[in-house]
Amino acid sequence: MSSHLTQHTKKVIPSLYGLRGIAVLLVLFYHNFEYLQITYFGWIGVDLFFVLSGFLITRILISTKGAEHYFKNFYLRRALRIFPLYYLSIAIFLVVEHSLSLPTGMTFSNHLDLYLTYLQNLLFFQSKDRSPGHSILNHFWSLSVEEHFYILWPLIVSYLTKKQLIKVSVFIIIASKLLSLILLRQGMSWIAVYTFSFVRFEPLAMGSLLAILVADKVKLVERYTKWIFGFSLSAILIFIGYHIAINQNLSVLKPESSLLLSKSFILSLVALFFSSVLVYALADNRFEKLLSSSRLIFFGKYSYGIYVFHYPIYYLTIYWFHRYDAVSSFNWPIEILISIVCSCLAFGIAYITYNYYEKYFLNLKNKFATKSNCPGNKSMSLNNL
Numbered sequence: 001m002s003s004h005l006t007q008h009t010k011k012v013i014p015s016l017y018g019l020r021g022i023a024v025l026l027v028l029f030y031h032n033f034e035y036l037q038i039t040y041f042g043w044i045g046v047d048l049f050f051v052l053s054g055f056l057i058t059r060i061l062i063s064t065k066g067a068e069h070y071f072k073n074f075y076l077r078r079a080l081r082i083f084p085l086y087y088l089s090i091a092i093f094l095v096v097e098h099s100l101s102l103p104t105g106m107t108f109s110n111h112l113d114l115y116l117t118y119l120q121n122l123l124f125f126q127s128k129d130r131s132p133g134h135s136i137l138n139h140f141w142s143l144s145v146e147e148h149f150y151i152l153w154p155l156i157v158s159y160l161t162k163k164q165l166i167k168v169s170v171f172i173i174i175a176s177k178l179l180s181l182i183l184l185r186q187g188m189s190w191i192a193v194y195t196f197s198f199v200r201f202e203p204l205a206m207g208s209l210l211a212i213l214v215a216d217k218v219k220l221v222e223r224y225t226k227w228i229f230g231f232s233l234s235a236i237l238i239f240i241g242y243h244i245a246i247n248q249n250l251s252v253l254k255p256e257s258s259l260l261l262s263k264s265f266i267l268s269l270v271a272l273f274f275s276s277v278l279v280y281a282l283a284d285n286r287f288e289k290l291l292s293s294s295r296l297i298f299f300g301k302y303s304y305g306i307y308v309f310h311y312p313i314y315y316l317t318i319y320w321f322h323r324y325d326a327v328s329s330f331n332w333p334i335e336i337l338i339s340i341v342c343s344c345l346a347f348g349i350a351y352i353t354y355n356y357y358e359k360y361f362l363n364l365k366n367k368f369a370t371k372s373n374c375p376g377n378k379s380m381s382l383n384n385l
Helices: 015-032 037-064 070-100 109-116 122-126 136-157 162-185 190-195 197-216 219-246 255-261 265-282 286-291 295-301 304-322 332-368
Strands: none
Touching: 015 037, 015 286, 015 295, 015 304, 015 332, 037 070, 037 136, 037 162, 037 197, 037 265, 070 109, 070 136, 070 304, 070 332, 109 122, 122 190, 136 162, 136 190, 136 219, 136 304, 162 190, 162 197, 162 265, 162 295, 190 197, 190 255, 197 265, 197 304, 219 255, 219 265, 255 265, 265 286, 295 304, 304 332
């Protein structure tokens, strides 16, 4: 598979939408089809989101660095992309929570201040419970991690050269890994380590590092991508295969098992793997054309809405069935039907909210377009985010 990078000058890169589509489908299958062991590894979809976000954000920042209203335009465009749906969903599920009188384990209103300020992932860090719990908005931890990165990274990019940014990116990757090792050694729960921002900056920094290298050292990227891809994939498969052979089941695919058994190094391997996959997605090859298919682009386009709504829809449905004894024990046909219906509902709601709500705010982003410093590009957009 060719890793010869194509010089993209368009605002939207179709293959990256396809990658986002794969990422959200991985997460959706992990949550909505949790009874199928093969979906246990779907949590890596979040890491793919992180690598992609780091790449795209840095690509935009380095191309608009030094431009007029650099900070104002970046933060306003991010706010218009993220905040409208985020706060709408919180309002919706607050009404749902109070209307259904949900049990404490599923509620989030008692920590509403943290959700409103994107600090909800601290709930996992503060808790001594090794279980992730069952709040209907548990999955919002990843949105807080990205938001923390979006706040800090533009400041760093604005003051450093590309050479310095490479060093800082490598430092963040190493520091994040060391922090995860220290926290695990101190007895911190796997979920606290897994959701902590300064640990999860690792894949975001890898995406950022890749964006800088693609912009400045493209030959180096093309030369070593196949080695990084081969090494990371082989290491992941060996790790999984070894533990499956020992345990005779697929439980190693679960994040808690993978994280603890690998001492968190599985997170680094997954981030490396997706970084190399991202290079192939930008190259002129069959993989890039596959990612550019209309179906994958559809899921990528609506990935934000799908991610926001899929988890609470599924768990509220399961709760409703068990509450009214509609399902007294595990039943394959009913469970699969519930998963499919809930997934379709998430797709439908994401489609509706995007086209009849989010689009209004997305169109406002054009008022804050920043002129690019890159030849051949009149402006850079966040359309792939």
